[in-house]
Amino acid sequence: MTTEVSPGAAPDAEDDGTRWLDTGEQRAWRAWLYSTQLLQERLERELMRATGIPHAYYEILVQLSETPDRQMRMSELADRCLSSRSRLSHAVSRLEERGWVRRQVCAEDGRGLLAVLTDEGFAALEAAAPVHVESVRTHLFDQLSAEQVAAMEDIGRTLLRHLDPD
């Protein structure tokens, strides 16, 4: 009867200025919240168990691999990974320990560093990619119709324009 977001017996009636969610909105919100949460956890766990690579680290390797010379400035890498500078810095330290990435001083900017994907790192990515793609296909694309996939992209793009206007 009550809702995720409005505790109490009939709080929607209280005119406190809050734009509460109506029943339909709540259904939609919960479906979205739970499905994204479960999907992300599922993908994370499958990738982790099969390869020992957390998805956030996988994303770093992917971004570096897509660059012509497999290297990128730390701050640009952070942006592309939707990561904070701090998070990326910690993550690259771990990846360095694995021998998959190394830091290289940047010629143009004395403050800057380049994250460079090593051959070992590329090999690790090559080994992990099929596992992850299969997970995405199994749990996402195999479940949705073409129309649903199109709608998903449309919704995602719409939200991105608001959340990350570049």
Added chain:
Amino acid sequence: MTTEVSPGAAPDAEDDGTRWLDTGEQRAWRAWLYSTQLLQERLERELMRATGIPHAYYEILVQLSETPDRQMRMSELADRCLSSRSRLSHAVSRLEERGWVRRQVCAEDGRGLLAVLTDEGFAALEAAAPVHVESVRTHLFDQLSAEQVAAMEDIGRTLLRHLDPD
């Protein structure tokens, strides 16, 4: 040119049995991945900064508040929060320290415990709810058309049937 999931120059051509994503699927996947990631982080940060409550803890309070007597078995609470037993156990310990939840032995089952929402916990939820609802509305519902909301619910339900068949 290359993709998130298939490293290298033209790996899709390699017939290694992997059902790689085509360009359109990749666009859709990235839009979904990035938008969900950004939205979740945004909601988490806004709730955390305004109230000091992580979203996972908020969800626990919500589930307890929606129950008639504001209490629930630990394991059922874990299921409803899409949480592992371990995660819930740790979280409830923290919530106990805040005085928002207490554990009570279960009469019917000597192994079981009830998590009980205290008045302080309910008050904390009441204070937090408007903040969180406003975030959800601002960053989600205000951005989407009615058709997009309907599609979002449809996609979410479809994925849930697969990921969490209950």
Added chain:
DNA sequence: GCGGAATAGATGAGCTCTCAACTACGCTTA
């Protein structure tokens, strides 16, 4: 050139989550 603001990145503490044990109780069967 020089001083102050902005930028690049690192660092450490604190927190949450995961994973793998581990304890304790209930249920079933012989």
Added chain:
DNA sequence: TAAGCGTAGTTGAGAGCTCATCTATTCCGC
């Protein structure tokens, strides 16, 4: 009623993330 198994929940170690802080370098205006 005792053995064995499944279930409920906890615990601790290890890992990643956030936030605030810190250092080093560059940029900009005078």
